Amino acid sequence: MDSNIAESWNGAIKEAREYPLIMMLEYIRTTVMGWLALRRAKANDEKGTLTPNVRKLVEENYDLSTVLAVRDISELEFQVQDPRGECFTVNLAVGSCSCREYDEIGIPCPHALAASSKVGFPSDAMVAPAYRVPTWRQGFAGKIYPVPSVGGSQVGSSTTAELLPPAVRRPSGRPRKVRIKSRGEFKVTKSTLNIIFIF
Structure with missing residues (x-):
C-alpha cells in the first residue's frame, strides 16, 4: 500500500x-x-553541508566501511571486498558502485566511502545535491500568508455585498467518519481474529 x-x-x-x-x-x-x-x-x-538525516546515514555507512579491503583498478576506480569475500566495483569519477545503492539514492554506500577514504576524497562531496543544506533551504523558501478578509473591495471591484457560502443541501443520514477501505484491505471481524489467533 x-x-x-x-x-x-x-x-x-x-x-x-x-x-x-x-x-x-x-x-x-x-x-x-x-x-x-x-x-x-x-x-x-543548520551549520553543516548535509541535512541531519543524510549526515547520520553517511556516518553509519562510514563505520561499516572500516572493515572493507580496497584495491586500485585505476586512478578513480577501485575493487572493494567485504569480510565475506564479495567484491564490488566503485567508480568515484561517475559516482557509482556495483551494489547499485549509491547509484539509486545518491548517498554513498560503505563501498564508495571505503574507496574515497583511500584517496582522501571528501565524503560530503559524494552526496547528491538534493541532500545538501542549500537545497533543503530552497524547499522551504516559499511562504504561506494569511488569507485577506473577504467581502467588500478586497474580493474585487464588482463585489460589494458580503461573500456567503453556496446554498447546498446537506445529505440525509449521519456523516461518514470512517475512511473507505482501499482495494486489498478487508474489515477485521471477531471471527477473523479468532481464526488468526488459532493458527
Missing part, C-alpha cells in the same frame, strides 16, 4: 474535518504554515 502520506495527513486534519468548510481550510492553512516555518528555521540553523 502506498497511501502512508495520505493516511498521515488524514490523521493530522482529523479534528478539522468536523469544522465548517471555511474553518477547516483555515485550520489546514495555519497548520501547514506552522510546519513550514518550523522546518525553515531548522534548515536555516
Whole structure:
C-alpha cells in the first residue's frame, strides 16, 4: 500500500474535518504554515553541508566501511571486498558502485566511502545535491500568508455585498467518519481474529 502520506495527513486534519468548510481550510492553512516555518528555521540553523538525516546515514555507512579491503583498478576506480569475500566495483569519477545503492539514492554506500577514504576524497562531496543544506533551504523558501478578509473591495471591484457560502443541501443520514477501505484491505471481524489467533 502506498497511501502512508495520505493516511498521515488524514490523521493530522482529523479534528478539522468536523469544522465548517471555511474553518477547516483555515485550520489546514495555519497548520501547514506552522510546519513550514518550523522546518525553515531548522534548515536555516543548520551549520553543516548535509541535512541531519543524510549526515547520520553517511556516518553509519562510514563505520561499516572500516572493515572493507580496497584495491586500485585505476586512478578513480577501485575493487572493494567485504569480510565475506564479495567484491564490488566503485567508480568515484561517475559516482557509482556495483551494489547499485549509491547509484539509486545518491548517498554513498560503505563501498564508495571505503574507496574515497583511500584517496582522501571528501565524503560530503559524494552526496547528491538534493541532500545538501542549500537545497533543503530552497524547499522551504516559499511562504504561506494569511488569507485577506473577504467581502467588500478586497474580493474585487464588482463585489460589494458580503461573500456567503453556496446554498447546498446537506445529505440525509449521519456523516461518514470512517475512511473507505482501499482495494486489498478487508474489515477485521471477531471471527477473523479468532481464526488468526488459532493458527
